[in-house]
Amino acid sequence: MASAYNPIYTDVPEKDVFALHFLQTLSNLRTQNSFSSPDNKTSDRVKKIKKAAYVSMARAAGATNRLWSRSLLHQAAKRNNKNVRFLRRKRRVTWLMRRRSNRGDPIEDVAAERLRNLVPGGGGMETSKLMEETAHYIKCLSMQVKVMQCLVDGLSPK
Amino acid sequence: MLEGLVSPESLSFSYADMSVPERLKWLQQHQQQEVLSLSSNDSPELLQILQFHGSNNDELLQSTFSHFQMVGSGFGTNYNMGFGHSHEAMDGCISRTSSCQIHPPDAMGVMLKNSEENRAISLKNKRKSEDKTREEEKTEKKIKVEAERESNISNKEASSDTSKETSKGASQIQKLDYIHVRARRGQATDRHSLAERARREKISKKMKYLQDLVPGCNTVTGKAGVLDEIINYVQSLQRQVEFLSMKLAVINPELEFAVEDLSVKQFQAYFTNFPVVIASKPSVMVDVPLFPLDQQGSLNLSVSNPNQTSIDAPSESWETQSQNLFASVLR
Numbered sequence: 373m374a375s376a377y378n379p380i381y382t383d384v385p386e387k388d389v390f391a392l393h394f395l396q397t398l399s400n401l402r403t404q405n406s407f408s409s410p411d412n413k414t415s416d417r418v419k420k421i422k423k424a425a426y427v428s429m430a431r432a433a434g435a436t437n438r439l440w441s442r443s444l445l446h447q448a449a450k451r452n453n454k455n456v457r458f459l460r461r462k463r464r465v466t467w468l469m470r471r472r473s474n475r476g477d478p479i480e481d482v483a484a485e486r487l488r489n490l491v492p493g494g495g496g497m498e499t500s501k502l503m504e505e506t507a508h509y510i511k512c513l514s515m516q517v518k519v520m521q522c523l524v525d526g527l528s529p530k
Numbered sequence: 531m532l533e534g535l536v537s538p539e540s541l542s543f544s545y546a547d548m549s550v551p552e553r554l555k556w557l558q559q560h561q562q563q564e565v566l567s568l569s570s571n572d573s574p575e576l577l578q579i580l581q582f583h584g585s586n587n588d589e590l591l592q593s594t595f596s597h598f599q600m601v602g603s604g605f606g607t608n609y610n611m612g613f614g615h616s617h618e619a620m621d622g623c624i625s626r627t628s629s630c631q632i633h634p635p636d637a638m639g640v641m642l643k644n645s646e647e648n649r650a651i652s653l654k655n656k657r658k659s660e661d662k663t664r665e666e667e668k669t670e671k672k673i674k675v676e677a678e679r680e681s682n683i684s685n686k687e688a689s690s691d692t693s694k695e696t697s698k699g700a701s702q703i704q705k706l707d708y709i710h711v712r713a714r715r716g717q718a719t720d721r722h723s724l725a726e727r728a729r730r731e732k733i734s735k736k737m738k739y740l741q742d743l744v745p746g747c748n749t750v751t752g753k754a755g756v757l758d759e760i761i762n763y764v765q766s767l768q769r770q771v772e773f774l775s776m777k778l779a780v781i782n783p784e785l786e787f788a789v790e791d792l793s794v795k796q797f798q799a800y801f802t803n804f805p806v807v808i809a810s811k812p813s814v815m816v817d818v819p820l821f822p823l824d825q826q827g828s829l830n831l832s833v834s835n836p837n838q839t840s841i842d843a844p845s846e847s848w849e850t851q852s853q854n855l856f857a858s859v860l861r
Binding site: 426490516517 | 729732733736737740744753754760761764765768770774775776777778779781
């Protein structure tokens with residue numbers, strides 16, 4: 373194996389955990405009054421389900437251990453105007469900005485910028501950390517997609 | 531190549547000619563693995579040798595070469611060792627003034643060998659500055675440079691860096707708890723570029739890992755292509771999530787599912803090792819007591835289904851199991 377530390381750090385829990393979290397969030401969504409009323413537009417419902425999916429994924433994947441999940445939860449909380457209690461980690465932003473201005477590799481930077489926009493919480497990360505987060509994010513996303521696919525298949529009329 | 535060195539045509543010995551190109555090839559092969567650890571102390575002697583390079587005088591050549599160890603077999607072993615050893619061995623080789631009585635043809639053959647070695651030394655001298663910096667590297671900048679021995683130990687440990695290494699035949703391995711960077715031949719060794727190189731190597735390692743993760747990335751070469759592929763993959767995954775959530779939204783509200791059925795206890799029936807957690811709101815609850823749930827790892831999907839499906843859990847795939855589960859729970 374090429375690198376010793378990558379496989380250890382990007383472990384992702386099993387599908388069951390994802391499924392559990394997703395179903396929980398979905399069920400809690402449905403207890404909301406606004407959801408089950410028929411005059412609700414589909415797009416709103418879709419958005420809520422999507423948000424629920426991401427939030428449940430973030431929680432399932434170890435919420436505070438990963439940068440992207442933290443920022444996801446943070447964003448979701450802000451949208452709902454909920455107070456979020458996080459353990460604040462020290463953010464060495466100034467060091468990062470200085471570093472990035474000095475050592476920009478033009479090939480990497482363009483693509484890294486796009487990646488930063490895609491992966492939640494990518495703005496404050498250095499490129500190497502970004503790569504780790506991307507790997508974990510990809511694994512969790514694929515897990516979540518599988519879970520949702522199963523759900524859809526199970527619920528679709530046979 | 532050697533003809534320019536030893537210009538007198540009388541020095542054309544057939545056996546020497548046969549062996550010289552072979553040795554040249556060997557020299558060239560081992561050039562990359564040499565320990566070029568010459569310091570300035572030896573330069574006067576080497577300059578002396580170099581002076582005599584251009585001369586056509588046999589006697590002069592012979593006199594200089596008398597400084598070298600002239601025993602044929604001994605020279606053979608020295609030859610092999612001399613390029614793998616550190617500086618001291620060469621020193622001893624050069625400074626020894628053992629003068630042996632050698633038959634002239636043998637002497638010329640040995641001289642040819644010597645001249646070849648001198649040529650190697652002269653080449654080394656040209657690269658002295660680089661080597662000096664690498665010397666500095668070894669001794670001074672121990673923090674981020676790892677010196678490797680040409681031994682089995684290094685081969686075992688060098689699994690990840692085999693592509694770029696120049697094995698330094700140094701006598702010590704500085705295994706510190708720092709980020710280890712292998713300095714390549716002919717590269718700048720100041721602190722900043724070392725750090726830069728370390729960072730770049732880290733990034734490339736992680737890109738390799740990502741490349742294994744993302745399907746279909748193996749064909750693309752180059753960092754930009756791989757990164758593009760990764761970005762496309764992430765985008766496609768996100769689009770898939772959106773699409774599936776749309777599907778769910780369409781399917782679900784049409785069914786009259788009883789929400790009351792979906793209770794924590796039911797989940798407990800399906801999943802063992804399930805701590806009782808009551809999630810009250812769909813919005814973010816990041817309280818600490820929820821997190822033990824996240825740490826669980828793999829739960830055992832125990833098949834204690836209220837539906838009388840088959841209970842041979844290990845044989846059934848997860849997909850069908852979960853589908854039954856979902857169907858029963860959400861209907």
